Amino acid sequence: MLTINPSKRITAAEALKHPWICQRSTVASMMHRQETVECLKKFNARRKLKVRLLAILHVSIYIEQSTPHPLHFLFSIICSPQEPQTTVIHNPVDGNKVLQQKTPFSRSRKQEIIKVTEQLIESINNGDFEAYAKICDPGLTSFEPEALGNLVEGHDFHRFYFENALSKGNKPVHTILLNPHVHLIGENAACIAYIRLTQYMDSSGMPRTMQSEETRVWHRRDGKWQNIHFHRSGSPSIPSQ
Known part of the structure; x- marks a missing residue:
């Protein structure tokens, strides 16, 4: 029903005969539920990979500060655009926390x-x-x-x-x-x-x-x-x- 081209779009009568409508209790719930689960699995795997790469890059900044790390390229693909590394500085006098970029x-x-x-x-x-x-x-x-x-x-x-x-x-x-x-x-x-x-x-x-x-x-x-x-x-x- 959401097809833009009217010639390819199903009619209202055809839509009512579709299994997703006439057999909603068995077909619709299983079909879309499974697709949703698969999408969530892919998203979760991508999120875990991003977290691990961030941890590796954080360590590599201190170990190889003058040499670009090979994981920078992979990280730029997953998290584009790449954000600059920042450090949270705590000022013991006024208690404020300020983000400062440090090199x-x-x-x-x-x-x-x-x-x-x-x-x-x-x-x-x-x-x-x-x-x-x-x-x-x-x-x-x-x-x-x-x-x-x-x-x-x-x-x-x-x-x-x-x-x-x-x-x-x-x-x-x-x-x-x-x-x-x-x-x-x-x-x-x-x-x-x-x-x-x-x-x-x-x-x-x-x-x-x-x-x-x-x-x-x-x-x-x-x-x-x-x-x-x-x-x-x-x-x-x-x-x-």
């Missing part, structure tokens, strides 16, 4: 930014101005509590604190970077935001902790990362005595 290059580059930031903080804790100047751009700009809301440019402002308050003979200082979050800006620029906890001993010998929120902008020149700008709020970087 081996981005992961290693973000680790570079975190490491060089830790080296910069270590040079401050050790009062090592020479190491600090190598990591920071000569035209470094900053907003920080010590500058009282003014934009500071260059190293001279920070040199004063290194020479008078951050000498190497001071009491030990320990810093923790909490929840560092890195934004890659092309191949040669990045921005990192984090919370900085500084532990120190005050003049009475009691342990103290300060907290500040920092954002640093990094630029890669001649294969080396340099800090070109930072913004710090909260406590000053020099422990109060």
